[in-house]
Amino acid sequence: MFVAERRELLLQRLQADGKLVARDLAVELGLSEDSVRRDLRDLAAAGLCQRVYGGAVPVSRALADYSARRAVEPDSKRRVAARATRLIRAGDRVILDGGTTTLAVARTLPRDLAVTVITHSPTIAAALVDHPLVEILLLGGRVYKHSAVACGAATVEAAQTITADLFLLGVTGVHADHGLTTGDAEEAAMKRVLASRAADTYVLASVEKLGAVSPYKVLDLGAVTGIVTDAFEGEPVDQLRRAGPELILTG
Amino acid sequence: MFVAERRELLLQRLQADGKLVARDLAVELGLSEDSVRRDLRDLAAAGLCQRVYGGAVPVSRALADYSARRAVEPDSKRRVAARATRLIRAGDRVILDGGTTTLAVARTLPRDLAVTVITHSPTIAAALVDHPLVEILLLGGRVYKHSAVACGAATVEAAQTITADLFLLGVTGVHADHGLTTGDAEEAAMKRVLASRAADTYVLASVEKLGAVSPYKVLDLGAVTGIVTDAFEGEPVDQLRRAGPELILTG
DNA sequence: CTCTCTTCACGTTCATGCACGTTTCGATCA
């Protein structure tokens, strides 16, 4: 990737997220923080962003003090996504579920990480097209509007032909008694099929999902390898842990 | 290959990929990096591209990266897209090819038009998720980075199971003698398969495509029902018309 | 032979990562 190209990407990201974090960008772009800082410095010198401690913000919307910026810090989904990304090893075949958290995973995949991503989400596939090394395997079928993923017989059939090392699963409810749940029956079935194709399944559960229950059961807690969450140690987390899965905290 | 010819190729490649990498081009064209660099230097001097360390990018910053190009289509593509949209009737099953022009079609679909859209492009599928009435059928398979569409055996197989009323085809070259051409062999084959599944095939050809020739043949002009273009009446248009297809002008 | 295009050789510039000393920030303590 060219320098000019990279800076273009940074500006684009700045507009989308409202801020740039040097450390995260370094990991994501697969280069040292020094180089990222150099980019930010040059962009700031060109008047395209404003440099702040830890990263950069848009010129117009510069926040007064550091603590106020802390408030806009990576929201919980970003944190969970960043931690989940670290579960992926070079060469892995990874199934990415649909949803905003897994989309964040796709966007934070380091650019020097060569993996095969299998997904039934056109949104995730589209987000990964720009990645230089990732090979994308798209599972086709009828696209359900509810959460913008392909579901149904054709998709299940396509899923049956593949295997993977890892499945990053998104759900809307994670409950010690009711297990993993989501809002659509067809999607729940799809998630089960995908889980059956991967050696390990990890649930991405930002803190608001814990304790929540949705109408349709996906899997029991015992059926997954682990749960990635940004919740802190405590009784709710312990309850989940007793049900079987490894609890991976972002803390 | 003549120098002028090679530079034509470079420009074409630049428009397709959004960037040129000196090293890759040297290997691909079978000559030294020196010569490639000289070409890039001359093209930049003529204002046809912008030189960067490692290669070259388009002059306009709007064209600098593919994602930006997806956001703002030139007027010509929008005109063609708008006219092509009028070929679609309520209840139709429509195959949408990948590419910026067909993406513009997806975006301009009236929100009260109920159709089934079949596509092998995750980008187009993602763009249609917000549409209230469209039913999306996604063709899966390995996603080719070149133009961000699914191709290959699995995709062909999926395509064989469907039929459609209409196929809106995007190509990079429309030429009276050389027919319809595109920049990738695999994609060319994919487009042929899709054409075979639809009752009618219409080519979307904004004016800069007319008279252009790319390396890989898709179909003969006689194999398609019509060509939608924003070119004006004249000898070039007449030449195409004599080859068989109906010419639909936006003018 | 002449002209053009190409490659090769050379010294130069550029991008990057590392090392080191400095600054900034939040937390802790008086």
Added chain:
DNA sequence: TGATCGAAACGTGCATGAACGTGAAGAGAG
């Protein structure tokens, strides 16, 4: 409240390798 301390972020200088431009030499077409 104000002072102090450690960690993180920062800037600078430097080394390295890649990419670059220039000029000379070689190859091929007319």
